[in-house]
Amino acid sequence: MAQSLDDILTADAELPLSGDLKVVMAAWLDHLIVERGQSTATREAYERDARQFLAFLKLHLGHPPCLADLERLDAKTIRLFLANRRKAGVTSRSLARTLSALRTLFRWLEREEAVKNRAVMQVATPKIPHSIPKPLTVQGAASLVGREGGDAEEWITARDTAVMLLLYGAGLRISEALSLTPRTAPIEGRDIMHVTGKGGKQRLVPALAIVSDAIGRYMRLCPYPLEPDKPLFRGARGGPLSPRLIQLAMEKLRYELQLPDTATPHALRHSFATHLLSAGADLRQIQELLGHASLSTTQVYTEVDRARLLAVYDQAHPRAAQP
Known part of the structure; x- marks a missing residue:
């Protein structure tokens, strides 16, 4: 050969x-x-x-x-x-x-x-290493999606903020956020999004007012005409926004805010699920919001939450450092 x-x-x-x-x-x-x-x-x-x-x-x-x-x-x-x-x-x-x-x-x-x-x-399926998602802290996620200014044009900053809020505020995958159109986006009084996920499966996702407001601000500032059934988010030259540009924006913010390398666009989706679970949300509800086909996929976030609690315990308990 x-x-x-x-x-x-x-x-x-x-x-x-x-x-x-x-x-x-x-x-x-x-x-x-x-x-x-x-x-x-x-x-x-x-x-x-x-x-x-x-x-x-x-x-x-x-x-x-x-x-x-x-x-x-x-x-x-x-x-x-x-x-x-x-x-x-x-x-x-x-x-x-x-x-x-x-x-x-x-x-x-x-x-x-x-x-x-x-x-x-x-033929046996190869064993896939079990990995736990690495969400951001509540403060870390808030600092990312609430970042203002920078050296980018105002409409581009507004665009990036809107996309990141869709990831953290609604738990969307980046591909789902970038597939939204003005017709499907949560604007003009709509507080529910029809999202098309993996395998073409559709689900309804509620949108917080802060998410809708961010999208509305981006649309007002965007210099390009936004047709009802065309991509909502545009690149600097007017074409559909590439996921890579959001990744690069995250890398820059990660450096400025001194966040860990695990602070990626997908980490915002992980953070959405983990922070909901920590606040008492039902696992089935989180499954529906994320669009997971199986509850076992969503259950990984219970391990994230448990690991976080144990880490806090180890750091805070007065006898944690003693043998």
Whole structure:
């Protein structure tokens, strides 16, 4: 194997596949959007995962793979592919998603009576390290979303403040905040947002008055026309605002306010959930607000709150430092 997997993926704009597999793969990708209602981002991720796997098969077999090759595929070859990706530095979380994509593909192939091979079901999902979200303190979050001035134009400062308030004040993901339009944003007396989250799932999220006021101020200052169904938040040249610009704004504020490196846009969403839980909010309610499909995803915040309480206990209890 003189040529590496990354060489193939880089060199071939369109991965060489046999005619039958090329047609089937195109139909599967359409199925993800039309029948399963997956988001464009999920479809692109699954396509990338399948492309990497098929590139590996081309390298492993020595010829462009076909449906018959998928029929003969064994679990050992799939494990070899995953080991190859891990050696390239791919994380367990990404490998787990790749395996999920392949399982989705092979289930669909069986349903369509194109290929029946359950070898991929025999491969164990890589263990994902358990990590606890790192929220900001109440004071840290307030200092970020309440920051005024700076050397940016007034409308840009107002824009960044509005976005950060949506993350901390409503618990939105940054992609959800940037997908809002003037029609869906909490303005003109609307105190509820219709938010489209992961997998195209919609939920209703209440908006605090301070969030609505910040959005209204940004809209009044924005120098570009804001059409009802176009992106609400704009970049300096009038195009849709890039998440990277909010990340950069956070990095600058983090430095100015001497906050930890964990103070990221997503940390504001973590802070929203953790601070609600600390104030006595019900876990089910937080699950609905965050748009989590499973309560087990939301339960991680109970660990955050417990860890925070233990840290306070260790620092404050008069006998904590004694053996």
